[in-house]
Amino acid sequence: MSEKLKVGVLGATGMVGQRFVTLLENHPWFELVTVAASAHSAGKTYEEAVGDRWKMETPMPEFVKNMVVKDVSDVENVAKDVDFVFSAVNMSKDEIRAIEEEYAKTETPVVSNNSAHRWTPDVPMVIPEINPQHYEVIKDQRKRLGTTRGFIAVKPNCSIQAYTPCLAAWMEFEPREVVVSTYQAISGAGKTFKDWPEMIGNIIPFISGEEEKSEQEPLKVFGHIEDGKIVKLDNGLRITSQCIRVPVLNGHTATVFVNFAKKPTKEQLIEKLVNFSGEPQRLGLPHAPKQFIQYRTEPDRPQVKLDVDYEGGMGITIGRLREDSIFDWKFVGLAHNTLRGAAGGALESAEMLKAIGYITKK
Numbered sequence: 499m500s501e502k503l504k505v506g507v508l509g510a511t512g513m514v515g516q517r518f519v520t521l522l523e524n525h526p527w528f529e530l531v532t533v534a535a536s537a538h539s540a541g542k543t544y545e546e547a548v549g550d551r552w553k554m555e556t557p558m559p560e561f562v563k564n565m566v567v568k569d570v571s572d573v574e575n576v577a578k579d580v581d582f583v584f585s586a587v588n589m590s591k592d593e594i595r596a597i598e599e600e601y602a603k604t605e606t607p608v609v610s611n612n613s614a615h616r617w618t619p620d621v622p623m624v625i626p627e628i629n630p631q632h633y634e635v636i637k638d639q640r641k642r643l644g645t646t647r648g649f650i651a652v653k654p655n656c657s658i659q660a661y662t663p664c665l666a667a668w669m670e671f672e673p674r675e676v677v678v679s680t681y682q683a684i685s686g687a688g689k690t691f692k693d694w695p696e697m698i699g700n701i702i703p704f705i706s707g708e709e710e711k712s713e714q715e716p717l718k719v720f721g722h723i724e725d726g727k728i729v730k731l732d733n734g735l736r737i738t739s740q741c742i743r744v745p746v747l748n749g750h751t752a753t754v755f756v757n758f759a760k761k762p763t764k765e766q767l768i769e770k771l772v773n774f775s776g777e778p779q780r781l782g783l784p785h786a787p788k789q790f791i792q793y794r795t796e797p798d799r800p801q802v803k804l805d806v807d808y809e810g811g812m813g814i815t816i817g818r819l820r821e822d823s824i825f826d827w828k829f830v831g832l833a834h835n836t837l838r839g840a841a842g843g844a845l846e847s848a849e850m851l852k853a854i855g856y857i858t859k860k
């Protein structure tokens with residue numbers, strides 16, 4: 499492997515930013531050289547800026563402690579030293595849309611965890627195992643932005659990761675009506691039990707904007723490119739959801755009911771799940787799970803404590819697939835929300851973008 503690509507993390511002090519920092523320690527292809535955050539953190543060392551707000555299970559990596567945090571709004575100053583950036587900035591949606599475009603216009607690719615650009619029609623929203631073909635729209639986005647190298651790519655919401663891969667694996671059976679309830683960990687809100695003690699022994703039946711994302715984002719992931727824009731799937735697949743915050747640190751669980759146009763057998767469904775793999779597996783990307791979806795036959799799986807870290811938090815665990823009295827089939831899925839569902843998913847996307855030539859040395 500030639501020289502590593504230099505990367506910056508925008509919003510490096512928040513929970514997703516911390517996850518990026520942790521995942522980038524000793525990355526074989528990428529070297530973290532710049533951390534950027536709000537003006538309040540700028541000028542401090544990373545260790546000082548984070549203070550007692552370090553939320554990862556492992557200690558802060560030594561290599562980042564003395565890096566001086568840059569002001570994320572000082573776009574030219576951040577962009578000059580990096581080949582691309584990960585974005586986990588914490589601003590209003592309008593501000594995020596604007597600043598991510600500013601970075602792209604400095605010819606710096608942006609791989610974003612934020613939702614702000616998910617519905618920009620020429621911005622690919624990719625789960626690399628499912629729809630890497632959507633990266634082709636980057637050439638149209640570059641025309642709009644007037645760039646030759648810079649672009650924005652995003653990943654979809656964490657809440658969809660425990661069931662969208664199943665629907666992808668089962669597309670030939672034509673899933674139609676899907677009813678989902680998600681049970682979402684508190685790290686999805688950037689919190690631990692220390693800073694959200696109200697969640698101990700509690701359930702909150704509302705997560706702002708989450709149900710719309712859970713219902714609509716899979717349709718863009720399953721969409722196609724038409725005239726330089728991604729058009730969402732319109733084949734009769736409809737998803738309805740309820741999203742609930744539960745007292746779990748990491749791991750979003752989903753209970754799912756599905757009707758199909760062509761009802762498959764249980765054996766067919768399981769066979770499709772366990773054999774589902776994509777370009778990340780074929781290319782052997784550093785953060786690609788070897789087995790993307792595991793199926794557990796025990797009646798009490800998936801369990802957060804036993805399964806959330808499957809394949810380093812990048813795999814999905816499915817269980818309890820059984821016939822339903824109203825729908826065709828029902829099952830339970832689990833995905834790690836800050837790994838597969840956030841920083842890990844964005845990192846796998848960046849690895850894919852490098853492997854297929856969209857992110858290169860400046």
Ligand SMILES: N[C@@H](CC=O)C(=O)O
Binds near residue numbers: 655685836839
């Ligand atoms: N919006 C999500 C983020 C994913 O982890 C949530 O609140 O859980």
